Amino acid sequence: MSLITRWIQLVRGQSRWTVISIPYLWMLLFFAVPFLIVLKISFAHKVVAIPPYTDLLEFVDQAVVMKLNLTNYFQLWADDKYWSAYLNSIQIAAVSTFLCLLIGYPMAYVIARLPSTTRNIALMAVILPSWISFLIRIYAWMGILQTNGLLNKFLLGIGLIDTPLRIMNTPTAAYIGIVYAYLPFMILPLYSNLVKLDFRLLEAAYDLGARPWKAFLTITLPLSRRGIVAGCMLVMIPAVGEYVIPELLGGPSTRMIGRQLANEFFVAGDWPMASAVAIVMLLLLMIPILIFNRMQAKELEGRLA
Amino acid sequence: MSPMQKVGWFGKSMLGLGYAFLYLPIVILVLFSFNASRISTVWSGFSFKWYVALFNDESMLKAAWVSLKVAFTSATVSVILATLAAMVLTRFRPFRGKTMFAALITAPLVMPEVVTALSLLLMFTTVFGMFGVEAKGMLSIFLAHVTFTMAFVTVVLSSRLAELDKSLEEAAMDLGANRVKVFFVITLPIIMPALVSGWLLAFTLSLDDVVIASFVSGPSATTLPMKIFSTVRLGPNPKINALASLLVMLVAQAAVVGWYIMHRQERRRLRDIQLALKEG
Numbered sequence: 001m002s003l004i005t006r007w008i009q010l011v012r013g014q015s016r017w018t019v020i021s022i023p024y025l026w027m028l029l030f031f032a033v034p035f036l037i038v039l040k041i042s043f044a045h046k047v048v049a050i051p052p053y054t055d056l057l058e059f060v061d062q063a064v065v066m067k068l069n070l071t072n073y074f075q076l077w078a079d080d081k082y083w084s085a086y087l088n089s090i091q092i093a094a095v096s097t098f099l100c101l102l103i104g105y106p107m108a109y110v111i112a113r114l115p116s117t118t119r120n121i122a123l124m125a126v127i128l129p130s131w132i133s134f135l136i137r138i139y140a141w142m143g144i145l146q147t148n149g150l151l152n153k154f155l156l157g158i159g160l161i162d163t164p165l166r167i168m169n170t171p172t173a174a175y176i177g178i179v180y181a182y183l184p185f186m187i188l189p190l191y192s193n194l195v196k197l198d199f200r201l202l203e204a205a206y207d208l209g210a211r212p213w214k215a216f217l218t219i220t221l222p223l224s225r226r227g228i229v230a231g232c233m234l235v236m237i238p239a240v241g242e243y244v245i246p247e248l249l250g251g252p253s254t255r256m257i258g259r260q261l262a263n264e265f266f267v268a269g270d271w272p273m274a275s276a277v278a279i280v281m282l283l284l285l286m287i288p289i290l291i292f293n294r295m296q297a298k299e300l301e302g303r304l305a
Numbered sequence: 306m307s308p309m310q311k312v313g314w315f316g317k318s319m320l321g322l323g324y325a326f327l328y329l330p331i332v333i334l335v336l337f338s339f340n341a342s343r344i345s346t347v348w349s350g351f352s353f354k355w356y357v358a359l360f361n362d363e364s365m366l367k368a369a370w371v372s373l374k375v376a377f378t379s380a381t382v383s384v385i386l387a388t389l390a391a392m393v394l395t396r397f398r399p400f401r402g403k404t405m406f407a408a409l410i411t412a413p414l415v416m417p418e419v420v421t422a423l424s425l426l427l428m429f430t431t432v433f434g435m436f437g438v439e440a441k442g443m444l445s446i447f448l449a450h451v452t453f454t455m456a457f458v459t460v461v462l463s464s465r466l467a468e469l470d471k472s473l474e475e476a477a478m479d480l481g482a483n484r485v486k487v488f489f490v491i492t493l494p495i496i497m498p499a500l501v502s503g504w505l506l507a508f509t510l511s512l513d514d515v516v517i518a519s520f521v522s523g524p525s526a527t528t529l530p531m532k533i534f535s536t537v538r539l540g541p542n543p544k545i546n547a548l549a550s551l552l553v554m555l556v557a558q559a560a561v562v563g564w565y566i567m568h569r570q571e572r573r574r575l576r577d578i579q580l581a582l583k584e585g
Contacts, residue, residue, distance in 0.1 A: 030425065128560055
């Protein structure tokens with residue numbers, strides 16, 4: 001009993017530290033420690049006899065006495081299958097990001113120019129689809145992209161093609177899915193940047209005789225650089241690790257690293273290899289993540305100042 | 306109106322095409338949920354039969370129930386923890402490890418889902434194994450969802466708290482209220498709308514998650530997205546069309562209600578301002 005009262009007294013005296021420690025401990029326990037476990041297991045050997053669902057205790061104890069073992073990383077380096085998965089992921093993510101920018105920039109630009117009454121509705125209309133389950137929005141494309149699906153029927157109907165295109169289960173379908181799912185993430189930061197644009201600068205450019213395109217290229221585009229970077233990061237980072245879209249739309253021919261990781265884990269049962277794949281994926285994403293974090297910190301500073 | 310306020314035909318058609326791209330797949334999905342045919346792309350008459358089939362699917366209903374339970378509990382815990390975290394980030398004096406704290410809290414935002422999922426799974430198997438608790442089920446999904454939704458809610462709450470006028474809290478403290486009292490009497494009521502939207506955000510993120518749930522859950526607990534994922538992997542399925550349409554209609558209704566409430570609040574605010582100006 002006295003122990004509890006003493007504990008309460010301690011907590012009351014230290015309310016500041018209690019408030020800090022609760023979320024801190026949670027994140028240490030459920031984010032930092034799991035990550036360290038992945039790091040540790042990535043240096044472990046695969047134990048052949050271990051089925052996917054046995055407990056890991058002896059495994060970890062082994063890892064404690066084991067020296068640093070780089071076999072998994074050497075294998076990652078040597079095996080083309082991992083190389084191609086990493087490169088494919090980066091390529092698919094980069095191209096999708098570019099397509100999102102191509103579609104999203106004009107949309108954000110126009111929305112930012114709308115009168116303020118319609119502007120909010122137009123913006124809402126961009127956000128609204130992302131309230132619908134991600135999985136369902138991806139699934140919606142399956143019926144459209146199939147070989148006997150609606151897109152092919154439409155294209156055949158208007159006489160643009162003679163034979164149905166094979167889109168489903170190809171990387172093209174993955175591109176469509178990623179662009180579709182991540183488009184709002186591109187539009188929102190672009191919009192919030194473009195809406196703050198100082199029109200006087202554009203007016204000055206027009207007064208000095210610039211044509212609309214010239215004014216756009218020399219004034220609006222450079223000034224919206226931060227919005228472009230933020231949008232690209234928000235699309236690119238999750239797209240590299242995307243698992244659901246390539247699995248549902250891309251099919252076996254779309255080899256992205258997220259699928260490779262899941263395969264390594266669930267199909268091959270090779271936990272150390274899956275961990276190594278995860279660690280290398282993070283290293284790869286470190287640069288964009290750091291850029292993004294720095295920008296967010298600056299943004300926050302700007303807002304607080 | 307200045308010349309650059311005008312939007313040309315190019316801009317307008319780009320916007321129109323963009324909206325068509327965003328909405329057409331969903332409209333088609335809903336239309337075909339009333340299709341009598343089993344084949345998802347051939348229209349053969351209007352029918353409700355896939356809705357009937359959906360409501361007779363025990364496993365689907367069970368998965369929906371698991372999803373709702375997990376989303377409700379994890380959103381609630383996530384908002385409580387995120388409130389503490391946001392207070393620490395915006396209201397507390399700097400302390401040793403504050404940078405680390407901020408980094409740790411927001412890290413799940415940029416971590417790829419598969420990596421978060423893998424690390425949580427490996428941790429659950431390791432730690433739960435030590436205590437002989439069944440590692441994968443509702444509890445593990447709940448813990449995982451609290452962890453990854455907390456980052457999002459913390460960002461929402463932090464930006465709200467950063468905008469909040471500190472002088473109200475300081476005035477209360479000058480009048481003799483302690484920190485805890487100030488929080489419950491002043492801060493909490495003001496950030497209530499942000500708490501509600503944070504809770505809704507966490508709730509929908511949890512309802513939506515398939516990757517993390519599939520990793521950390523075993524055969525004992527299946528959430529609705531996991532069920533949908535495993536079903537549609539084999540190809541389009543009319544029952545899923547029916548389910549998807551129900552969810553779409555639910556979202557549309559929530560959007561209309563939300564818009565109406567916001568609209569009414571805005572009108573009331575404008576009226577208050579006008580009244581205040583008249584009295585002044």
